[in-house]
Amino acid sequence: MIAHLAAEGPQNPLVPHASELIIGLICFFIVFGILAKKLLPSINKVLEERQDLIEGGIERAEEAQAEAQRTLEQYREKLAEARKEANALTQKAQEDGSAIKEELRSEGQRQREAIVAAGHQQIEADQKQAAAQLRQDVGRLSVELAGRIVGESLEDEARQRRIVDRFLDELEQRAAEQAPADATEGSAR
Amino acid sequence: MVSADLISLAAQSCENAHYGNSSGCSFPAPSLWTFIFKPWAHVGMDLNKPMLLSVICMVLIVVFFWGAFAKPKVRKPGKLQLIGEMGLDFVRRGVARDMIGKEGDRYVPYLVSLFFFVWLMNLMAIIPFAQFPVTSVIAFPAGLALTVWVTYMVLTFKRNGFVGGIKNLCVPPDVPLPIYFILTPVEFISNIFFRPFTLAVRLFGNMFAGHLMIVMFSAASWYLLSPSIGALYSGASFVMTIVLTAFELAIQALQAYIFVMLTASYIGQALSEEH
Numbered sequence: 003m004i005a006h007l008a009a010e011g012p013q014n015p016l017v018p019h020a021s022e023l024i025i026g027l028i029c030f031f032i033v034f035g036i037l038a039k040k041l042l043p044s045i046n047k048v049l050e051e052r053q054d055l056i057e058g059g060i061e062r063a064e065e066a067q068a069e070a071q072r073t074l075e076q077y078r079e080k081l082a083e084a085r086k087e088a089n090a091l092t093q094k095a096q097e098d099g100s101a102i103k104e105e106l107r108s109e110g111q112r113q114r115e116a117i118v119a120a121g122h123q124q125i126e127a128d129q130k131q132a133a134a135q136l137r138q139d140v141g142r143l144s145v146e147l148a149g150r151i152v153g154e155s156l157e158d159e160a161r162q163r164r165i166v167d168r169f170l171d172e173l174e175q176r177a178a179e180q181a182p183a184d185a186t187e188g189s190a191r
Numbered sequence: 192m193v194s195a196d197l198i199s200l201a202a203q204s205c206e207n208a209h210y211g212n213s214s215g216c217s218f219p220a221p222s223l224w225t226f227i228f229k230p231w232a233h234v235g236m237d238l239n240k241p242m243l244l245s246v247i248c249m250v251l252i253v254v255f256f257w258g259a260f261a262k263p264k265v266r267k268p269g270k271l272q273l274i275g276e277m278g279l280d281f282v283r284r285g286v287a288r289d290m291i292g293k294e295g296d297r298y299v300p301y302l303v304s305l306f307f308f309v310w311l312m313n314l315m316a317i318i319p320f321a322q323f324p325v326t327s328v329i330a331f332p333a334g335l336a337l338t339v340w341v342t343y344m345v346l347t348f349k350r351n352g353f354v355g356g357i358k359n360l361c362v363p364p365d366v367p368l369p370i371y372f373i374l375t376p377v378e379f380i381s382n383i384f385f386r387p388f389t390l391a392v393r394l395f396g397n398m399f400a401g402h403l404m405i406v407m408f409s410a411a412s413w414y415l416l417s418p419s420i421g422a423l424y425s426g427a428s429f430v431m432t433i434v435l436t437a438f439e440l441a442i443q444a445l446q447a448y449i450f451v452m453l454t455a456s457y458i459g460q461a462l463s464e465e466h
Contacts, residue, residue, distance in 0.1 A: 022330030
């Protein structure tokens with residue numbers, strides 16, 4: 003039986019069977035036909051659409067980015083402007099402030115001078131008044147003195163002279179007491 | 192018809208070959224008979240298992256891609272569509288663009304069909320109940336290689352004209368003159384005869400050998416199984432069957448990839464102007 007098998011043997015495995023060849027080719031061409039005519043065109047269309055979608059999305063995103071950038075620039079410009087304005091305002095305020103201060107100071111000075119001047123006038127007036135008073139007093143005192151002298155009845159000349167000297171000393175003393183007080187009062191102002 | 196009778200004869204004589212059983216059958220080593228199937232029916236031609244498997248492969252591919260690509264969605268594609276897109280992208284970028292260039296997009300449908308058809312026919316080797324790589328029957332790779340050859344020739348002459356086409360096939364550029372006396376006939380034979388032949392035989396041979404190994408180890412693991420020290424050999428054979436199955440899984444994808452890669456390179460060469 004083995005001899006029989008060897009003699010008949012299976013055919014050369016490298017020689018194709020016509021029927022198998024045909025079936026194989028038919029199967030392949032069915033696969034190829036359906037894929038090439040129907041399925042791959044449809045998926046390719048979808049892949050292209052998806053590509054477009056993605057690219058469109060990227061483009062839109064880029065546009066949005068640019069827009070955002072522009073807005074940011076605008077905001078920055080505005081911010082810089084506002085800052086400049088604020089600086090200008092601050093400076094102006096400072097200038098104004100110093101001007102006001104200066105004005106106030108000069109005003110104060112003027113007032114002070116006015117007050118001092120008024121003080122001086124007052125003093126002068128007081129002095130005048132005092133002088134007038136003094137004159138009046140001197141007059142009265144003179145009359146008083148004269149009365150006294152007359153009252154003492156002119157006994158002797160020496161005595162009269164003493165009275166007059168004493169009176170004048172008294173007067174000087176009074177004047178000396180009054181003058182320093184006036185001087186201190188004037189310098190204190 | 193003769194081979195079918197022989198198969199039945201061989202099957203009858205040793206129904207249950209097993210080490211140590213009384214029927215005295217020796218180890219049923221796989222042979223060329225492993226690749227020849229008794230026809231199931233005769234409708235104008237013999238119909239057998241590889242043919243049925245190739246039809247099943249065709250149906251599976253069409254169903255898969257129909258599910259994936261028939262109603263594609265731009266936004267939120269389904270899982271099937273995503274997987275299909277990955278496969279398409281793999282062939283488009285990894286094969287067509289790489290080997291042919293921008294012009295390769297036109298040949299993507301052909302390359303995609305080839306890749307998935309070959310891969311699925313290879314994959315049948317390790318799918319339960321099928322368990323036979325369709326491409327280990329020479330007729331299937333030969334048919335596909337034939338389409339590649341026709342495409343290659345048509346594109347060569349269409350692009351370059353008759354003289355240019357012959358030049359493209361026989362006269363490689365940038366070679367010193369005397370070398371052409373040797374190189375021209377070699378190139379001619381290589382491009383016109385050896386390329387399609389090796390394309391088919393490479394695929395066939397890889398699948399044939401892989402299947403032979405798996406069959407041998409699985410047959411051995413059954414044949415050697417006995418309540419004796421032989422069980423160890425049986426276990427080792429079984430492990431080998433598993434290992435080879437995993438190995439075949441890689442080889443199947445690799446061979447399908449090589450097949451389309453070479454096809455694309457031939458197309459690229461046919462389309463190149465200066466060659």
